[in-house]
Amino acid sequence: MTDAPADTLVRDAELVVTLDRADIPGGWVAIRDGLVSAVGRPGEEPAATRTLSARGSLVTPGLINTHHHIYQNLTRSFAPALNVELFDWLTVLYPVWANLDEEAIEVSTWVGLAELALGGCTTTTDLLYVHPRPGFIDAQIRAAREVGLRFHPARGSMSLSQKDGGLPPDSVVQSDDEILADCERAVRAHHDPAPGAMVRIALGPCSPFSVTPELMTATAELAERLDVRLHTHLAEAREEDTFCLEKFGRRPVEQFEHVGWGSDRSWVAHCVHPDDDEIARLGQWGTGVAHCPSSNMLIGAGTARVKDLRTAGVPVGLGCDGSASTDHASLWLEARTALLVAKGRGGSASMTARDILEIATVGSAACLGRADELGRIRAGRPADLVVWELDEIAFAGAHTDLVEAWLRCGPVRPRHTLVHGRPIVEDGRLTLPHVRDMLTEHARISRRLQALDR
Numbered sequence: 001m002t003d004a005p006a007d008t009l010v011r012d013a014e015l016v017v018t019l020d021r022a023d024i025p026g027g028w029v030a031i032r033d034g035l036v037s038a039v040g041r042p043g044e045e046p047a048a049t050r051t052l053s054a055r056g057s058l059v060t061p062g063l064i065n066t067h068h069h070i071y072q073n074l075t076r077s078f079a080p081a082l083n084v085e086l087f088d089w090l091t092v093l094y095p096v097w098a099n100l101d102e103e104a105i106e107v108s109t110w111v112g113l114a115e116l117a118l119g120g121c122t123t124t125t126d127l128l129y130v131h132p133r134p135g136f137i138d139a140q141i142r143a144a145r146e147v148g149l150r151f152h153p154a155r156g157s158m159s160l161s162q163k164d165g166g167l168p169p170d171s172v173v174q175s176d177d178e179i180l181a182d183c184e185r186a187v188r189a190h191h192d193p194a195p196g197a198m199v200r201i202a203l204g205p206c207s208p209f210s211v212t213p214e215l216m217t218a219t220a221e222l223a224e225r226l227d228v229r230l231h232t233h234l235a236e237a238r239e240e241d242t243f244c245l246e247k248f249g250r251r252p253v254e255q256f257e258h259v260g261w262g263s264d265r266s267w268v269a270h271c272v273h274p275d276d277d278e279i280a281r282l283g284q285w286g287t288g289v290a291h292c293p294s295s296n297m298l299i300g301a302g303t304a305r306v307k308d309l310r311t312a313g314v315p316v317g318l319g320c321d322g323s324a325s326t327d328h329a330s331l332w333l334e335a336r337t338a339l340l341v342a343k344g345r346g347g348s349a350s351m352t353a354r355d356i357l358e359i360a361t362v363g364s365a366a367c368l369g370r371a372d373e374l375g376r377i378r379a380g381r382p383a384d385l386v387v388w389e390l391d392e393i394a395f396a397g398a399h400t401d402l403v404e405a406w407l408r409c410g411p412v413r414p415r416h417t418l419v420h421g422r423p424i425v426e427d428g429r430l431t432l433p434h435v436r437d438m439l440t441e442h443a444r445i446s447r448r449l450q451a452l453d454r
């Protein structure tokens with residue numbers, strides 16, 4: 001029993017899964033000043049100013065997205081880029097993205113973050129690697145502050161254009177000096193190292209085939225100096241093996257190590273194609289992996305060896321990847337897909353829904369360098385949690401394992417998504433104003449980018 005006054009009490013859950021202590025049937029979570037103040041059993045609820053009902057629901061830590069390119073929601077399901085593999089897909093889209101401007105970035109980020117909240121996400125990264133104009137990271141952070149999601153944008157970059165043997169056209173790359181200066185500026189302007197931070201910046205050269213090795217090395221040195229994290233794509237497609245062997249004489253993971261990235265400061269997207277030895281080395285370095293199963297399958301890249309990666313000690317998190325390759329941004333859907341892919345790959349006993357929940361919370365928090373703060377519901381930690389409604393038709397008859405039901409049945413959307421104690425989704429609806437107006441703006445901007453008439 002606690003007498004601590006709470007400002008919010010989430011109560012009467014069917015089950016509270018904290019990933020910190022035993023599950024609590026009928027449990028509750030009390031919140032004060034954005035932090036969890038107590039968690040407990042029925043009958044021990046503290047007084048609170050406001051109550052949110054979790055009746056008939058599963059309460060979990062908020063899901064954490066470790067890989068995304070939110071601006072790509074402006075070219076979602078873009079017909080000219082469908083049904084092709086990675087390099088062709090990028091080649092079609094780069095010239096379209098060259099027309100992005102600050103308004104497009106702010107509106108697409110706002111819409112993307114709202115969509116993530118509706119899928120149970122409370123913290124997300126974003127790797128924005130196209131900077132044809134200045135001010136994009138700043139525009140993203142304005143949108144994140146308005147929406148209220150915890151935000152870890154990576155200041156992405158591309159510097160190796162077609163004329164230098166890379167994949168992107170000149171119109172979307174910048175010089176190494178320009179990139180490094182803006183990375184440092186973005187960190188100094190926005191990065192908050194304090195506990196409970198709502199914004200942290202990472203540095204994110206895009207991939208071995210779109211930046212120079214010199215930029216990879218210089219970025220790793222800058223991240224060390226500024227004490228921020230490093231993010232990039234690694235071993236996503238077979239084409240990348242061929243490219244790296246021809247250009248650098250090394251496989252992608254060898255090249256990653258060669259440029260100084262083999263470290264627990266780094267987390268990488270995909271890692272579909274490392275061999276056994278490379279998986280062991282990723283584990284020794286403590287480099288995190290953002291598992292993005294939908295994107296990998298839609299783009300035909302294959303499926304990552306998640307179980308092997310985890311066994312090797314690699315922190316594995318969940319990512320939805322960009323909205324022009326995955327086309328959705330629901331971490332619930334991504335979690336379900338991860339479960340299907342794992343079982344399809346390794347057999348039914350290879351992975352449980354609880355394993356996937358741990359990947360999407362604890363594992364993701366480790367990728368973002370916040371395992372000590374995020375990913376579990378515990379007193380004193382930020383109150384990032386989701387109340388999943390399980391009393392709908394799709395869950396009729398599911399009683400014996402609600403975490404399995406959460407991913408096997410459905411679809412399910414959050415009743416409440418709370419970030420730092422604040423509901424961004426409440427009673428199934430976004431609490432944000434102007435959602436319709438933002439969608440109208442988004443439609444106008446995306447149609448202009450896609451060169452459509454109206």
Ligand code: ZN
Binds near residue numbers: 067069233269321322
């Ligand atoms: Zn990506």
